[in-house]
Amino acid sequence: MLTIDSIPAKFIDQFPEGTSIHGILAAFLTHGDPELLSELDVWRGVWPDWEEFESSMPIFWPKHLRASNSTYESSSPEDSQHTEAFPIILPPSISGLWNSPPHQSQQAPTPYETRYQNLLAQQEKRLKAAWDSVISVFPGTDWKSFAYNWSIINSRSFYYVSPGKEEPADWNDAIGMVPYADYFNHVDDAECEVKFDGRKYTFKATRSYEKGEEIYMSYGSHSNDFLLVEYGFCLENNPSDAIYLDDIIIPALSQEQKEELAAHDCLGNYNVTADGVDERITATANIMSMSPEDWQKYVNGEIETQQAFSLQDTGRIICEWIQEYLKQSAFAVDAAKGVLMTAEEGSEKSTKEKLDLILSRWKQIQQLCENALESTSQWAKLISKN
Numbered sequence: 001m002l003t004i005d006s007i008p009a010k011f012i013d014q015f016p017e018g019t020s021i022h023g024i025l026a027a028f029l030t031h032g033d034p035e036l037l038s039e040l041d042v043w044r045g046v047w048p049d050w051e052e053f054e055s056s057m058p059i060f061w062p063k064h065l066r067a068s069n070s071t072y073e074s075s076s077p078e079d080s081q082h083t084e085a086f087p088i089i090l091p092p093s094i095s096g097l098w099n100s101p102p103h104q105s106q107q108a109p110t111p112y113e114t115r116y117q118n119l120l121a122q123q124e125k126r127l128k129a130a131w132d133s134v135i136s137v138f139p140g141t142d143w144k145s146f147a148y149n150w151s152i153i154n155s156r157s158f159y160y161v162s163p164g165k166e167e168p169a170d171w172n173d174a175i176g177m178v179p180y181a182d183y184f185n186h187v188d189d190a191e192c193e194v195k196f197d198g199r200k201y202t203f204k205a206t207r208s209y210e211k212g213e214e215i216y217m218s219y220g221s222h223s224n225d226f227l228l229v230e231y232g233f234c235l236e237n238n239p240s241d242a243i244y245l246d247d248i249i250i251p252a253l254s255q256e257q258k259e260e261l262a263a264h265d266c267l268g269n270y271n272v273t274a275d276g277v278d279e280r281i282t283a284t285a286n287i288m289s290m291s292p293e294d295w296q297k298y299v300n301g302e303i304e305t306q307q308a309f310s311l312q313d314t315g316r317i318i319c320e321w322i323q324e325y326l327k328q329s330a331f332a333v334d335a336a337k338g339v340l341m342t343a344e345e346g347s348e349k350s351t352k353e354k355l356d357l358i359l360s361r362w363k364q365i366q367q368l369c370e371n372a373l374e375s376t377s378q379w380a381k382l383i384s385k386n
C-alpha cells in the first residue's frame with residue numbers, strides 16, 4: 001500500500017503543519033524520490049490521464065459550467081480571474097447556489113457538517129490548501145501534474161488510518177492507496193465484500209461470477225451529486241441518490257425554531273430520497289404546523305405521533321418544499337439548455353458532453369422529486385385514514 005506510513009519521514013517533514021495527508025501523498029507522487037516511485041510504475045501505467053479528469057470532474061471544467069458558492073475564485077492558478085456572473089447550472093448540492101430565491105446558504109445558529117452539500121466549494125478548499133502547501137515546499141511545481149496526482153488520490157484511495165493513530169478530524173484524510181484494488185468500479189449495492197483489518201484489505205465476491213464478468217465494489221452510499229464531483233460519473237440506478245432541502249427549509253425558520261431544532265439534532269442535512277423524506281424533515285415541518293407546547297410533547301415522545309400533528313398539514317408543507325426544488329430545477333435546466341445552444345453553434349464537443357451530463361443529472365433529480373412527492377402525499381393521505 002502507498003500510505004503516509006510508506007513515505008520517507010524526511011519528505012513529510014518538509015511540509016507545513018496541518019498539510020493534509022492527501023496533499024502529502026499527491027506531493028510525493030509529484031516530487032518523490034524517482035527510485036521509490038519507479039516501483040509503482042506498473043500500477044501507475046494504467047491510471048487515467050489528465051484529460052480524463054479535466055473532462056469528467058466539474059472542478060476542472062471551464063468557469064461558465066461550474067458556477068458555485070466556492071470562496072476560491074478558481075482552483076487553478078492558470079485560470080484567469082473572471083468577475084462576470086455565470087448561469088447556475090450545477091445542482092445545488094454541488095454548486096451551493098440557486099437561480100431564484102431561496103438563495104441564501106444554510107443559516108444555522110451553529111455551522112454544521114454538510115458532507116453532501118456545497119460539494120464543489122469543499123473540494124476546491126481541499127485542493128487549494130494542498131496546492132498552497134506543496135508550492136511552499138516546491139515553488140516550481142507544475143499545476144497540472146499536482147492536480148492530476150491529487151485527483152488520482154481523490155478518486156482511487158481507500159479508507160486508511162495509521163496503526164495506533166486516531167482517525168483524522170477530516171474524514172477525507174483517512175486515506176491510503178491500495179495498488180490494483182483501485183481498478184474496481186463502483187455500484188451502490190456491490191456483490192463484493194471489502195474488509196480492512198487495520199493492516200491489509202481483503203476483497204471477497206459474495207456470489208459466483210461468470211468468467212469475464214465485471215466485479216464491482218461499493219465506494220460507499222453516495223448520492224449522484226457526490227459521485228459526479230468526487231469521481232466524475234453518475235450512476236443510472238443509485239438507491240443512495242438524494243437531494244437536500246436545507247437552502248429551502250432553513251431560511252423559512254425563525255431563530256427560535258432553529259435553536260429548538262438544533263437542540264434536538266433536527267436542523268439541517270434535510271435529505272430527500274426517491275422513497276420520501278427523512279425524519280428531520282418531518283420534525284421540521286411539524287414545528288411549523290404545531291404549537292410550541294405540542295411540538296415539545298411530540299419531540300419528547302409524550303404523545304403518539306398520529307395524535308401529535310395533522311399528517312395532511314405536515315405532508316402539505318413537505319410537498320411545498322419539494323415543489324420548490326422542482327421549480328429550481330426548471331430554472332437550471334433552462335439555463336443549461338441556453339448554454340448548450342451557444343456551445344452547439346461553436347460546435348464545442350466537450351462542452352456539449354458536459355452539458356448533456358448535467359441535463360441528465362437534472363432529469364434524475366426531477367424524477368427523484370416526483371417520486372418523493374408521490375410517496376409523501378400517499379403517506380400523508382394514507383396514515384390520516386387510520
Ligand SMILES: C[S@@+](CC[C@H](N)C(=O)[O-])C[C@H]1O[C@@H](n2cnc3c(N)ncnc32)[C@H](O)[C@@H]1O
Nearest residue numbers: 047048155156182183184185186187231232233
Ligand atoms: C477507483 S477508479 C476505478 C477504476 C477505473 N475504471 C480506472 O481504472 O480508471 C474510479 C474511477 O472509475 C470510474 N468509475 C468507477 N465506477 C464507475 C461507474 N459505475 N460508472 C462509470 N465510471 C466509473 C470513474 O472515472 C472513477 O473516478
